[in-house]
Amino acid sequence: MKKAFSVLPAFALVLLSYVFVPFAAKAAVENPALLVNGQWLAAHGKAVVVDVRAEKDYAAGHIPGAINIPVDSLQGGPDAVPFPVKREEKTLGANGLSIDSEVVLYGNRISAFREFWILDYLGMPDIHVLDGGIENWKGQTATAKTVLKPAQFKARPVRTKYATTAYVRAHLKKPGVILLDARTPAEYHGMVALALRGGHIPGAININAWENFQKGSTLLKAPDQLKKIYAGLSRKKEVIVYCQNGSRAVTSYFTLRLLGFRKVATYIPSWVEWGSNEKLPVQETSYFNFVPVIKMMKALKK
Numbered sequence: 001m002k003k004a005f006s007v008l009p010a011f012a013l014v015l016l017s018y019v020f021v022p023f024a025a026k027a028a029v030e031n032p033a034l035l036v037n038g039q040w041l042a043a044h045g046k047a048v049v050v051d052v053r054a055e056k057d058y059a060a061g062h063i064p065g066a067i068n069i070p071v072d073s074l075q076g077g078p079d080a081v082p083f084p085v086k087r088e089e090k091t092l093g094a095n096g097l098s099i100d101s102e103v104v105l106y107g108n109r110i111s112a113f114r115e116f117w118i119l120d121y122l123g124m125p126d127i128h129v130l131d132g133g134i135e136n137w138k139g140q141t142a143t144a145k146t147v148l149k150p151a152q153f154k155a156r157p158v159r160t161k162y163a164t165t166a167y168v169r170a171h172l173k174k175p176g177v178i179l180l181d182a183r184t185p186a187e188y189h190g191m192v193a194l195a196l197r198g199g200h201i202p203g204a205i206n207i208n209a210w211e212n213f214q215k216g217s218t219l220l221k222a223p224d225q226l227k228k229i230y231a232g233l234s235r236k237k238e239v240i241v242y243c244q245n246g247s248r249a250v251t252s253y254f255t256l257r258l259l260g261f262r263k264v265a266t267y268i269p270s271w272v273e274w275g276s277n278e279k280l281p282v283q284e285t286s287y288f289n290f291v292p293v294i295k296m297m298k299a300l301k302k
Helices: 002-019 023-027 038-043 055-060 085-094 111-122 165-170 223-229 249-259 270-274 291-301
Strands: 048-051 103-106 127-130 177-181 197-200 238-242 264-266 283-287
Touching: 085 111, 103 111, 111 127, 111 249, 165 238, 165 270, 223 249, 238 249, 238 270, 249 264
Parallel strands: 048 103, 103 127, 177 238, 238 264
Antiparallel strands: 197 283
């Protein structure tokens, strides 16, 4: 019996240490605090929890105490580019955030990663993402709206995190730059065209963003698995990530930041802009098939 009592406290300490640390800390990634779980959230009550979903989804049920800053209040247009910095400052400040606020973002599917990139670009130093989002939340939910007192938000934009079309074009053949295409292999090889042209930016390598997640889940894979996926990328080089419109690219951006890559940028306009501009070079070029669209339009006119 004495042996049982002597072992139990040690086991309990191990269990508690497992539960109350960020998910990624268990496998020695360089930025483990970026990704947290529900237990971490319960132990860090001073962090502002931000639901990035649409207002109607937030109203239907959210994590108790969470405020609502929909990601679409910070971006717009077909390629979902961020709004001008002054507008972002106004929106975030009106919702009670300052540049130094500690925030935990969650949404559905991959929406939190989009807002993470925006806040990271704006210079917020203390941002976390709740692993698995609302789909993996096991606690209670609330419908009452939480509103914080307005604050002053003064952005410190990190321009190196936001790659423009001109920047990407100017760095196509630079040995110190890696272009990472986060789309599916079918999109990368031009078998599926979701812009005027299919294919990929010359020199880009393809690592599908969905490979970041556990199968059939919104949870990220274990850090050792993520390290294997990105083992071929040099940490000494700048990595510019793109996809169709930036939505998947930001998940890879977050994953690389989690793993400790220091020079990472997202090309937000991505293939929507690059593939539709015939002045820009493309490898494995294909063209969008307009025939089904024309047939559908004719059918609608009838």
